[in-house]
Amino acid sequence: MENLNQLCIHTITTKPWPIEIAAENYAKAGVSGITVWRDALDGRNIYQTGEMLRSHQLEIVSLCRGGFFPSTSAEKRKAAIDDNKKAIDEAAALGAPMVVLVCGADPAQSLATSRKQIQEGIESLIPYAEANNVRLTIEPLHPMYADTRSAINTLAQANDMAETIDSPWVGIAVDVYHLWWDDLLQSEIMRCGRNGNLYAFHICDWKSPTEDFLLDRGLMGEGCINVPQIREWVEEAGFKGLYEVEIFSNRYWGMNQQEFLNMIIKAYLEKS
Incomplete structure (x- = not known):
């Protein structure tokens, strides 16, 4: 089990399990950390849920997700800020040190405009994040999601934005x-x-051919991503956090989740 001391699993990876069952089974398997998706908290006392996770000796790595700042509508942009403040509140209650931001985009406007609105949105949240001791973590998304999910599509763009904002409360996944x-x-x-902005590292694989660009992620070693190489790079860059398995997969959600958990651990140990 000591080989799993840097393994974290996202609740959405084993989506069919309620968070209580996921926590119990992760802990039994020797998993060290958990990243909580907000849907897993529905109908629950968030503070008590955090206590439950810690009682299983699980490190709460982050809360997913905030973001979705851009819109042609000022009303929708304000609603996004309000929702991000709610996500910060939830992270604070849970005891999560950061909120991961899927930054959003609006296909009715230019990517440049969406990026400007993302930066403005993040900057406006920094005082609230600091007051709640919760960091904001920009996650660049693959360009195929540039229409609606994120106008931040390369690590260079995320680095540019984090360096421009220049706050200890803003980093990158x-x-x-x-x-x-x-x-x-x-x-x-x-x-x-180098800039101290590497806050999180998420792993899975890109299956080829893929059946769905959102819901067909693979286990490490199942596709064409050289996960061990990228892991070496993040370690060389000074990253000392947990390695977060984040898999959206209709196929894996449809199978026995205990068997899937065993597969995750095997892939983590052998292929990442």
């Missing part, structure tokens, strides 16, 4: 699924680490 294709990835990871 590196997700191999979104960034593996980038020929500048190694140097941008080093840049991210």
